Amino acid sequence: MNETPSRSTSQRPTPPLNARLFHFWLRLSRPVTLGMRGVIYDQEAHAVFLVRHTYVKGWHFPGGGVEPGESTEAALARELAEEGNIELLERPVLKSFHFNRMASNRDHVAVYLITRFRQTHPHVPDREIAEARFFPLDALPEGTSEGTRRRIAEIFENAAVSDEW
Template sequence: MIRARLFHFWFRLSRPMTLGMRGVVYDRAAGSVFLVRHTYVKGWHFPGGGVEPGESTEAALARELVEEGNIEILGRPELKSFHFNRLASRRDHVAVYLITDFRQTRPHVPDREIAEARFFPLDALPVDVSDGTRRRIAEIFEGAPVSDEW
């Protein structure tokens, strides 16, 4: 756990600019979204992560969804918004995609990065959903104005 935190800290400081993405995996039939709880940061978040050199945001999104939730994207994700994440660093930017055409091959088994991962109904989110995740839910599903900041 300390090793993961140190790596995360080093990663944030070692890059001149960071680009990440988050996937809002939405099950229309159940009215639920997929959230993950990391081992190294508090709260529930949308799955996602950093875009590697030579990788598109959509390729990174597909990779992260498989890694964090065993979720395969079946149709093209919809880019919903783009945000400056000054809370992470003054160099961090996050693209947010909505995914409605997907399949989960099997439930996620806890590992060193993801302690828990599952779907939650929009009207029954966990109490400790991160503020950024709550804001994106309000923007996408409740018509709140889209902020350029995470």
């Protein structure tokens, strides 16, 4: 008797070439972008850390894009070190997740709260970050972005969390 070996349920057939090409094209033509921002909060001073970029107006939370193969937390740690010489001392707390239609119709931003950190030394202006420092919550600088102000209201004033940046 000639038996056909049964396929185990853990094995998946390889999709046909045209299906693999379609999925590859779909990823290239419709990329989802993911970013993160860090709300670095100095509890004693009741202050947050903001940066002013050289290429966009206003004051913003530090952060940026998540690179391929990188987690949002790894990207956050990298960006905080680059933009503010800030080192995380414990895992950040994910506070919210937002659709950022101003960047693109497929951009999303994760917002993390950081209360345990160390700044190794003050940021020196460079080609990306013109200024970076702490501001008391009741004395934010002129030009603080609307998205930054909304996240502050959500986290520190119990405002309703918006789905949009």
